Amino acid sequence: xxxxxxxxxxxxxxxxxxxxxxxxxxxxxxxxxxxxxxxxxxxxxxxxxxxxxxxxxxxxxxxxxxxxxxxxxxxxxxxxxxxxxxxxxxxxxxxxxxxxxxxxxxxxxxxxxxxxxxxxxxxxxxxxxxxxxxxxxxxxxxxxxxxxxxxxxxxxxxxxxxxxxxxxxxxxxxxxxxxxxxxxxxxxxxxxxxxxxxxxxxxxxxxxxxxxxxxxxxxxxxxxxxxxxxxxxxxxxxxxxxxxxxxxxxxxxxxxxxxxxxxxxxxxxxxxxxxxxxxxxxxxxxxxxxxxxxxxxxxxxxxxxxxxxxxxxxxxxxxxxxxxxxxxxxxxxxxxxxxxxxxxxxxxxxxxxxxxxxxxxxxxxxxxxxxxxxxxxxxxxxxxxxxxxxxxxxxxxxxxxxxxxxxxxxxxxxxxxxxxxxxxxxxxxxxxxxxxxxxxxxxxxxxxxxxxxxxxxxxxxxxxxxxxxxxxxxxxxxxxxxxxxxxxxxxxxxxxxxxxxxxxxxxxxxxxxxxxxxxxxxxxxxxxxxxxxxxxxx
Numbered sequence: 001x002x003x004x005x006x007x008x009x010x011x012x013x014x015x016x017x018x019x020x021x022x023x024x025x026x027x028x029x030x031x032x033x034x035x036x037x038x039x040x041x042x043x044x045x046x047x048x049x050x051x052x053x054x055x056x057x058x059x060x061x062x063x064x065x066x067x068x069x070x071x072x073x074x075x076x077x078x079x080x081x082x083x084x085x086x087x088x089x090x091x092x093x094x095x096x097x098x099x100x101x102x103x104x105x106x107x108x109x110x111x112x113x114x115x116x117x118x119x120x121x122x123x124x125x126x127x128x129x130x131x132x133x134x135x136x137x138x139x140x141x142x143x144x145x146x147x148x149x150x151x152x153x154x155x156x157x158x159x160x161x162x163x164x165x166x167x168x169x170x171x172x173x174x175x176x177x178x179x180x181x182x183x184x185x186x187x188x189x190x191x192x193x194x195x196x197x198x199x200x201x202x203x204x205x206x207x208x209x210x211x212x213x214x215x216x217x218x219x220x221x222x223x224x225x226x227x228x229x230x231x232x233x234x235x236x237x238x239x240x241x242x243x244x245x246x247x248x249x250x251x252x253x254x255x256x257x258x259x260x261x262x263x264x265x266x267x268x269x270x271x272x273x274x275x276x277x278x279x280x281x282x283x284x285x286x287x288x289x290x291x292x293x294x295x296x297x298x299x300x301x302x303x304x305x306x307x308x309x310x311x312x313x314x315x316x317x318x319x320x321x322x323x324x325x326x327x328x329x330x331x332x333x334x335x336x337x338x339x340x341x342x343x344x345x346x347x348x349x350x351x352x353x354x355x356x357x358x359x360x361x362x363x364x365x366x367x368x369x370x371x372x373x374x375x376x377x378x379x380x381x382x383x384x385x386x387x388x389x390x391x392x393x394x395x396x397x398x399x400x401x402x403x404x405x406x407x408x409x410x411x412x413x414x415x416x417x418x419x420x421x422x423x424x425x426x427x428x429x430x431x432x433x434x435x436x437x438x439x440x441x442x443x444x445x446x447x448x449x450x451x452x453x454x455x456x457x458x459x460x461x462x463x464x465x466x467x468x469x470x471x472x473x474x475x476x477x478x479x480x481x482x483x484x485x486x487x488x489x490x491x492x493x494x495x496x497x498x499x500x501x502x503x504x505x506x507x508x509x510x511x512x513x514x515x516x517x518x519x520x521x522x523x524x525x526x527x528x529x530x531x532x533x534x535x536x537x538x
Contacts, residue, residue: 020443022534025411026073026153033148035068035086043142064088065144067095067133075446076154076407076536077121081129087112089135089142096134100127100150109133120538123279124152124407154407154536155201155275156282157400159327159373162346162355163194165205166257166269179211179264180257187223188269191253202248202275202410202533203255204371206357208268209233210240215500216261221413223250227258228413230530234455234500235265240359244369244504246275246451246533248410270355272371273327273400275408281326282404283535285397285449285508288331288468288490289319292382292394295335304336304389305382312348313394316378325374325399329506331492332382333367333393334360341386348375352383360390365462365494367393369504371400395490397506398449406448406535417529420458429458429524430517435485436527437470437477441513444534450507450515451533454492456525457500463521464491465503469510487518495525506535 043065068084087093093109099119109115121127130147166173166188168180173188180186190196190203209218217231225248233243247255257267292299292313300311317323334343342356358368372380384390416438419425430436440450456465468490472482493503507515519525 021411021531022409022444022447022536023074025409025534026075029073029151029153030071031148031150032070033068033146035066035084035146038066038144038146040065041143065133065135065142067131067144067146069129069131069146069148071129071148071150073153075538076409077124077152078538079119079129079150081117081119083115083117083131085109085112085115085133092136094134094138096132098130100129121152124154124156124277125279126151126277152277153409155277156280156407157273157275157327158280159273159400160194160196160271161350161373162270162272162344162353164268164270164355165190165193166267168266180259180267181264182259182262185256185258186267188255188257189253190249190255194271196271196274197276198253199276199278200249200253200274201277202246202408203271204273205245205247206242206270206272206355207233207245207257208240208242208356208359209235209265210268210359211266212239213237213263214261216259216265218267219258219260220245220247221256221258222248223252223254223256225250230413230415230453231455231502232453234502236500242357242359242368243502244371246410246504273373281400281402283398283400283406283408283449284404285506285535286320286399287508288488289396290393290489291315291319291396292392294391299394304391305384306389307341307384307387310352310381310383312379312381314379315374315396319396321396321399322401322403323378324403325401327371327373327400328380328396329398330370330372331367331395331397331490332358332370333365333491333494334358335365335391335393337362337364337386337390338388339386341384341388341390343392344383344385345370345372346381346383347373348377348379348381350375352381356385367491367493367503369506393491398508405537408533408535410533411531414531415528416531417527419526429526430519431524432519432522435516435518437514437516438529439474439514441509442474445513446536446538447513447534448509448537449535450509450531452505452507453502453530453532454505454517455500455502455528456493456495457528458526459495459497459499460523460525461521462496463519463523463525464494466490466518466520467492467505467507468516469508470512470514470516471510472514473512474514485516487516487520491520
């Protein structure tokens, strides 16, 4: 669990515990092929030494040679291969490794023993690794060959036009229309649904809870796996709350939505993309950048967006997002709405779908993470689905493109920080205008971004949370030579007094692997951070 470091000179606290999440998640991908599967060539048979190919010097009749294979992933596209060699031939032995991607390598061994090799694939995918061990006479003498499959842990993103997969209110994706009961769950078919392929590894859903009668929370997880203790969407009685989730898909193609509350609720799940272990689009995180603010006319015309109207936003080819980007990761905020409504974010050049990304009530300021395909024109559209005007803010936090190298690896959901727990965090709530830094990249050195769920609770007054990479290195904090970071002009989630508010954040690790969480309010607030995945460049 996370432990609080001492406060820095500017009052910040750091989460500096071990979080080697990348290797732990990758190591779950293990493969093997035992030695008895070896295919032997030209080995001398017992009592028939002269009948075989020329025998290696010093080898007895009936000599043996075999190789067993085992492999484990260490990151998104890297395999550690162990070749267990058994040989009664002379030395030296030669290993030729065909990695299954059109490349090979040659190594040498001194006889019976284990040879460890490593290989980095340029693309995620499924490969067949084949190892051939040759005796001292090389390709003209005895040999043994074994092979095994290997699947990379890393997965890449394919955008999907926003589509409703599940709606308990009208029975979409369910046997019938019915609320998800207290302490009950809904199963959502993902694989093979609405064009999503059967080999889907994880799915991006905008999950909305509505018609709530009591407080609770929702957990999303892969069907057939253990239900996590973390949360994705927190709600109170009377709330309609959305939150983006990136959730692994069970081997049977389903995702579960568990209602941890004392009353039934309605749940809605809209898909905007999915991850597969085949080459598609990788991820590039960016520092949070404000593209739209209708209050000041940034990115669109100044003034509130009228009800049942929309505006377009140029995404690609501007402000660091390349022309080849297929989808964009956003944080979308609505503020000053005159009445209840919702926002829908969708690709440019398309009609608005029957989905929602942000639900709001009159006067509310609320944000939600959004991953949306970019239209052929390089634009996205934002539609105000309410009857009355509202202000809209759009912050870009990253993009997906074929040229981006970071692949996604889901991890077992883990609670990284809970400031309410004095055993874990003796420093108490996050103080006004202070920040907490977390050293996610200290051990995950090839990671580029984290997929987190941030939740604020016990809020003393209105405010917002800003999440961004820290410009300092850990040694600067340890030596107290760091420079207090300045939060960017962006927000991750917004709250009012007494509210519990969650939001997904795809947090860039920057150049130092450290992420800052700023309390941009004049009151204490408790902060909860849950980890759901990591993007890795190797």
